[in-house]
Amino acid sequence: MPEALNLIDDQRPAQRRAALAILDELEARSAFPGAHRLGVTGTPGAGKSTLIDALLRALRARGETLAVLAVDPSSRASGGALLGDRVRMRAAGEDPGIFIRSMAAREQLGGTAAGAHASVLILSCVFDRVIVETVGVGQSESDVHSLVDTLLLVANPSSGDALQFMKAGLLEWPDVFAVNKSDLGAEAARTRSELESGLAVGESASGEWRRAVLQVSARDGTGLDALQQALDAHRDHLSTSETLAxxxxxxxxxxxxxxxxxxxxxxxxxxxxxxxxxxxxxxxxxxxxxxxxxxxxxxxxxxxxxxx
Ligand SMILES: Nc1nc2c(ncn2[C@@H]2O[C@H](COP(=O)(O)OP(=O)(O)O)[C@@H](O)[C@H]2O)c(=O)[nH]1
Ligand SMILES: [Mg+2]
Structure with a gap:
């Protein structure tokens, strides 16, 4: 797996041609719909990695195999945040059914989008679900949206977050919203209703899928079952309505x-x-x-x- 992923980074002409041929082949042969491609976006510190860790455990317990691609827009494969992600995603351990890889976004999402796109393709040939974690910074929302089947936005329980999303016009992209850290108190419910009222405005743009705002706590597990159901429901909705293709x-x-x-x-x-x-x-x-x-x-x- 790491070898296949490294191949796409190799810029030498012959290697590049070989990589393109392999990727085209994978694309042509991969089963449809294949792996569920799930994007997780949101402001830094909203709890994306912690939530993904919780989801990994729950979904793995159901027998699924999972890959996580953590895309960090601020670093060129430096340590910091990526290392933090590894630490927060402990579910992996020694389990071959879980694969976690980080990549620096400047060379990938919105930069060389090919890297992220190819990685998702390769991983989706091997795992049941591929999760792409990326920090929400404007433009990257539409980039990550085009990479995945379902986009989950994780918000902090704070009015500031909700307002910022609305101002930046980010609410049009996500399919499912989760206000995290509901264990911290009432602010989560308020943020949820703010997001809900923001969504009502753009409702027609999302077609027939009714976008929900859930309240969760990655820390104590509140709302995680409902979140899993919402994510699966979106995927099922896409598959049956032919919009997935x-x-x-x-x-x-x-x-x-x-x-x-x-x-x-x-x-x-x-x-x-x-x-x-x-x-x-x-x-x-x-x-x-x-x-x-x-x-x-x-x-x-x-x-x-x-x-x-
Ligand atoms: N109280 C509380 N803290 C959380 C929760 N989820 C994450 N955190 C904390 O929020 C901080 C940022 O989490 P992280 O998963 O790294 O956020 P990311 O930057 O969005 O990936 C960490 O200190 C987490 O322990 C939660 O549900 N409740
Ligand atoms: Mg993270």
């Missing part, structure tokens, strides 16, 4: 777009006809996401070279 497809397009945008800016993306153009190319070429991204990259390179 559409969401995965949109995720592939988003991956190609962010890879291109990173190198060529939005101008480059426009030259290819924007999101619609890329979606059409994906459909018409029948190519895998990873090799198509590389191919379009080369096309834009050639176009630029021809112009200069």
């Amino acid at each position: 559409a969401r995965r497809e949109a995720g592939r397009v988003a991956h190609v777009l962010s890879a291109l945008r990173e190198r060529f800016g939005s101008r480059g993306v426009e030259a290819l006809g924007g999101a619609t153009g890329v979606a059409n190319r994906l459909r018409e070429s029948g190519a895998g996401t990873f090799s198509l991204a590389a191919q379009l990259d080369a096309e834009l390179d050639a176009a630029l070279a021809a112009r200069s």
Whole structure:
């Protein structure tokens, strides 16, 4: 597993081509719907890692195998927060049914999105559920949304948090909301109703899935059963309504777009006809996401070279 994940970091041309071929193959062959891809986002300190640890224990006890990809936007694979995540996710222990890996986001989410996208693909071929933990900092919400089937937002029990999400326009992305640390008292209930009223405004955008705000405590286990049920219910909702395939497809397009945008800016993306153009190319070429991204990259390179 670590070898497969390392392959995608290898930038040498031959290795890169081999990696792309492997990823396309995995993508083409992986069972649908396959692993549940769950994103967990929220402000630093909201309790994402602690909550994931609690979920790992509960889901593992049900017989599931799980992988966690912790994406840290502030560091380039330095120690700090990532080490903290390891410490807080103790459930792993020596259990081969649980795999935890950290990656630095500057090179990944919103940076080289390919890394996160490829990692999720590889892990979802092996584990029943893949959990992506990422700090919520504006833009990354839509990035992580395009990586996963279900996005969980973990909030602190504080009005400040709720307000900040609303101001930043972040409420449109998550599918399930959890106000954590309800063991700390009444503030959690207030934050919950604030979030609920914020959601009511954007309700139509979320289609038929009714987004719920749950109150949980990763520390004492309050609300964790309900949270698990909500996460599974969302996944079931997606699978039965056929929106899962559409969401995965949109995720592939988003991956190609962010890879291109990173190198060529939005101008480059426009030259290819924007999101619609890329979606059409994906459909018409029948190519895998990873090799198509590389191919379009080369096309834009050639176009630029021809112009200069
Ligand atoms: N009281 C209380 N503290 C919590 C709870 N969940 C997490 N914490 C604490 O909040 C701090 C941040 O938790 P962490 O999981 O690292 O947050 P992350 O940055 O969102 O991953 C730690 O000190 C945790 O022990 C909870 O349910 N109740
Ligand atoms: Mg964390």
